[in-house]
Amino acid sequence: MRREELISKLCEPRGGKMILLVMDGVGGLPGPEGLTELERASKPHMDELAARSDLGMMHVVGVGITPGSGPGHLALFGYDPLEHQIGRGILEALGIGASVLPGEVAARANFATFDGEVVVDRRAGRISTEESRGLVELLSREIEEVEGVKVRFYPGKEHRFVVVFSGGELGERVSDADPGREGERMTWARAEDESDGASARTARAANALIRRVREVLGSHPRANGCLVRGFALPPDIRSLEELYGIRACALAVYPMYKGLARLVGMDVVEGLRDLSHAVEELSRLYDSYDYFFLHVKYTDSRGEDGDFEAKVRVIEEVDLHIPRILSLNPQVLAITGDHSTPSLMRSHSWHPVPLLLFSPYARPTARSFGERSCMGGSLGFFYAKDLMGLMLSCAGRLSKFGA
Amino acid sequence: MRREELISKLCEPRGGKMILLVMDGVGGLPGPEGLTELERASKPHMDELAARSDLGMMHVVGVGITPGSGPGHLALFGYDPLEHQIGRGILEALGIGASVLPGEVAARANFATFDGEVVVDRRAGRISTEESRGLVELLSREIEEVEGVKVRFYPGKEHRFVVVFSGGELGERVSDADPGREGERMTWARAEDESDGASARTARAANALIRRVREVLGSHPRANGCLVRGFALPPDIRSLEELYGIRACALAVYPMYKGLARLVGMDVVEGLRDLSHAVEELSRLYDSYDYFFLHVKYTDSRGEDGDFEAKVRVIEEVDLHIPRILSLNPQVLAITGDHSTPSLMRSHSWHPVPLLLFSPYARPTARSFGERSCMGGSLGFFYAKDLMGLMLSCAGRLSKFGA
Numbered sequence: 001m002r003r004e005e006l007i008s009k010l011c012e013p014r015g016g017k018m019i020l021l022v023m024d025g026v027g028g029l030p031g032p033e034g035l036t037e038l039e040r041a042s043k044p045h046m047d048e049l050a051a052r053s054d055l056g057m058m059h060v061v062g063v064g065i066t067p068g069s070g071p072g073h074l075a076l077f078g079y080d081p082l083e084h085q086i087g088r089g090i091l092e093a094l095g096i097g098a099s100v101l102p103g104e105v106a107a108r109a110n111f112a113t114f115d116g117e118v119v120v121d122r123r124a125g126r127i128s129t130e131e132s133r134g135l136v137e138l139l140s141r142e143i144e145e146v147e148g149v150k151v152r153f154y155p156g157k158e159h160r161f162v163v164v165f166s167g168g169e170l171g172e173r174v175s176d177a178d179p180g181r182e183g184e185r186m187t188w189a190r191a192e193d194e195s196d197g198a199s200a201r202t203a204r205a206a207n208a209l210i211r212r213v214r215e216v217l218g219s220h221p222r223a224n225g226c227l228v229r230g231f232a233l234p235p236d237i238r239s240l241e242e243l244y245g246i247r248a249c250a251l252a253v254y255p256m257y258k259g260l261a262r263l264v265g266m267d268v269v270e271g272l273r274d275l276s277h278a279v280e281e282l283s284r285l286y287d288s289y290d291y292f293f294l295h296v297k298y299t300d301s302r303g304e305d306g307d308f309e310a311k312v313r314v315i316e317e318v319d320l321h322i323p324r325i326l327s328l329n330p331q332v333l334a335i336t337g338d339h340s341t342p343s344l345m346r347s348h349s350w351h352p353v354p355l356l357l358f359s360p361y362a363r364p365t366a367r368s369f370g371e372r373s374c375m376g377g378s379l380g381f382f383y384a385k386d387l388m389g390l391m392l393s394c395a396g397r398l399s400k401f402g403a
Numbered sequence: 404m405r406r407e408e409l410i411s412k413l414c415e416p417r418g419g420k421m422i423l424l425v426m427d428g429v430g431g432l433p434g435p436e437g438l439t440e441l442e443r444a445s446k447p448h449m450d451e452l453a454a455r456s457d458l459g460m461m462h463v464v465g466v467g468i469t470p471g472s473g474p475g476h477l478a479l480f481g482y483d484p485l486e487h488q489i490g491r492g493i494l495e496a497l498g499i500g501a502s503v504l505p506g507e508v509a510a511r512a513n514f515a516t517f518d519g520e521v522v523v524d525r526r527a528g529r530i531s532t533e534e535s536r537g538l539v540e541l542l543s544r545e546i547e548e549v550e551g552v553k554v555r556f557y558p559g560k561e562h563r564f565v566v567v568f569s570g571g572e573l574g575e576r577v578s579d580a581d582p583g584r585e586g587e588r589m590t591w592a593r594a595e596d597e598s599d600g601a602s603a604r605t606a607r608a609a610n611a612l613i614r615r616v617r618e619v620l621g622s623h624p625r626a627n628g629c630l631v632r633g634f635a636l637p638p639d640i641r642s643l644e645e646l647y648g649i650r651a652c653a654l655a656v657y658p659m660y661k662g663l664a665r666l667v668g669m670d671v672v673e674g675l676r677d678l679s680h681a682v683e684e685l686s687r688l689y690d691s692y693d694y695f696f697l698h699v700k701y702t703d704s705r706g707e708d709g710d711f712e713a714k715v716r717v718i719e720e721v722d723l724h725i726p727r728i729l730s731l732n733p734q735v736l737a738i739t740g741d742h743s744t745p746s747l748m749r750s751h752s753w754h755p756v757p758l759l760l761f762s763p764y765a766r767p768t769a770r771s772f773g774e775r776s777c778m779g780g781s782l783g784f785f786y787a788k789d790l791m792g793l794m795l796s797c798a799g800r801l802s803k804f805g806a
Contacts, residue, residue: 380784
């Protein structure tokens with residue numbers, strides 16, 4: 001926390017506006033022509049901007065560490081992703097748009113097939129999302145509270161759903177209520193430490209919940225029970241407003257990224273259809289906030305598909321929105337990714353992410369935005385958690401350290 | 404302390420001579436022709452040296468953090484500026500050439516106008532430096548001790564002066580004796596923690612001092628009292644000699660930099676007129692020391708003026724002294740800044756500072772010394788606190804770590 005605290009102490013009450021444009025998984029590896037997706041894309045607006053900007057490369061979590069979306073975004077928002085870890089239950093909840101308040105415990109749940117005490121199918125034959133949704137509605141009607149703890153249910157894809165426990169003191173240090181393998185007897189939730197009463201209470205509620213679910217679903221041929229795992233409290237995070245005195249707004253289409261933004265106290269615009277809609281909203285809300293987080297999902301999706309050309313096209317489409325964003329005249333515009341997703345790998349990777357940092361105080365070095373121009377850029381290689389301090393400085397929002 | 408300790412343990416008892424030439428605030432931003440002040444300057448000697456040197460960029464305090472002169476120099480001298488913070492009172496004392504010994508507490512003071520218990524003017528109408536100096540002399544004659552604590556006074560500019568408290572155990576965790584706003588009742592000094600007897604003693608002495616000052620100055624129409632704030636002990640710093648076994652000498656014109664050098668145990672040459680004089684003294688004292696710190700102030704001053712061309716000229720003037728410095732045949736010569744002061748910004752900034760490190764063991768990469776050549780240099784981007792280790796290694800003064 002020392003770095004966040006330091007920057008927090010140096011913060012001025014006002015300054016210029018900042019926009020963080022995240023092209024999810026934008027970092028890539030060379031394709032057939034020896035160029036990465038970003039280098040290959042025809043993106044005249046970003047390239048023109050690069051010639052007036054600082055460029056650099058960011059390690060997101062650490063050298064050689066492949067980041068998930070959670071740590072990737074926390075780092076871009078200025079938090080040390082190793083200090084602020086997000087539990088699996090919370091990430092799953094964020095991913096399906098469930099809100100979890102401080103003190104509540106979220107957990108991942110699966111519909112499963114039981115034969116007595118034995119778990120015979122951990123995914124209940126991968127029942128359809130539609131059927132699963134109906135069962136979650138049934139549970140929501142039938143079960144409100146177990147062992148004095150309130151429960152809420154949120155449907156997910158196929159056999160998956162999320163349970164949120166609330167009311168009174170609840171802990172997260174609880175082992176999974178899941179044998180982890182099929183054909184084995186059920187394993188029940190337990191507090192990792194017997195003396196941790198709050199976690200013991202979560203474990204008792206989870207086990208009671210699973211018994212109630214079996215009563216409610218008893219006659220279903222496949223989904224006659226459930227497993228619950230990844231118990232987690234929301235991370236204890238000071239908001240961007242508390243730390244830096246900035247009002248922040250998130251413009252993202254996908255629930256996971258809206259959830260991550262909410263974790264750090266951003267206001268989240270609901271109902272966005274696409275980037276075009278997001279940029280419209282940016283324009284409309286421009287006077288109301290100091291910091292905007294714009295999220296583009298499809299660079300990552302096409303990378304995960306292994307579709308090099310499609311990822312290139314997503315970057316080219318994003319480029320068309322740059323003039324509209326610049327017309328708002330932000331003092332700072334950072335364009336980067338939360339991790340690399342090289343099409344060649346069809347997955348997230350550890351490769352540093354390229355950063356373009358536009359501000360009035362740049363030391364330009366190149367006429368294009370790409371991995372290789374960023375490697376030789378004015379910012380060198382640094383950690384993504386330091387981007388927030390840089391953006392605040394470029395926005396004239398940080399005073400000097402020491403006299 | 405871990406890094407300092409490590410380097411300290413690896414130190415050899417002897418080795419080559421090292422010179423650190425600091426052009427204060429040398430780092431810049433592109434001017435009208437797209438070049439920074441350093442890139443624009445005609446400096447054939449430095450450029451020729453660059454072709455035989457390592458180049459790199461240094462973050463002084465941290466990525467995106469704008470350093471004050473205190474932390475900037477501590478970092479260049481090898482100390483972690485976040486671990487060794489220098490209190491306001493100490494910096495003010497250094498800035499006007501007052502010496503503060505270990506265990507003494509320095510504080511900033513203002514002459515002020517009181518109406519009874521109300522502070523009506525915190526700066527006593529900004530009385531002249533001359534008049535203020537006379538009043539400080541009067542206080543020095545009249546007040547030697549309060550509450551068993553000795554006091555010394557040092558005049559500053561206009562209404563400002565410095566008080567140093569000494570004798571017995573004194574603490575620095577003391578709130579300001581200053582309401583901070585005009586038209587308010589006086590706020591008295593208090594120990595931040597009641598159980599901290601040493602700080603309570605400082606607070607009692609400060610309050611008694613303010614009462615005595617009001618008795619002595621009672622009849623003055625404007626400066627009929629004073630405020631005291633920024634109580635600070637000198638930082639607890641091990642000297643360069645203790646850590647690395649080197650005898651170090653400072654050649655600086657301005658009091659602040661001489662004071663910073665004294666803090667880390669350097670001998671300080673007094674009465675220097677300018678860089679020419681400093682280089683003469685360097686020559687004369689060359690055999691007596693292992694490490695020389697040469698400080699050039701005017702790069703920063705012209706940057707703060709916003710005068711791009713004048714800053715360029717200062718760099719060009721410094722360049723004329725390089726042959727004389729090199730004629731001494733030092734094993735290591737580092738040329739850098741303690742922070743950037745871009746003329747464009749008229750202030751210190753967070754931008755990394757360019758470094759030229761001449762030694763027999765360089766991997767040269769460019770034929771000029773400038774921000775952009777340093778970005779692509781052999782040392783990459785690193786933290787200024789690591790420069791001392793590099794200089795010691797290049798001087799043949801560090802043995803290997805592990806076998």
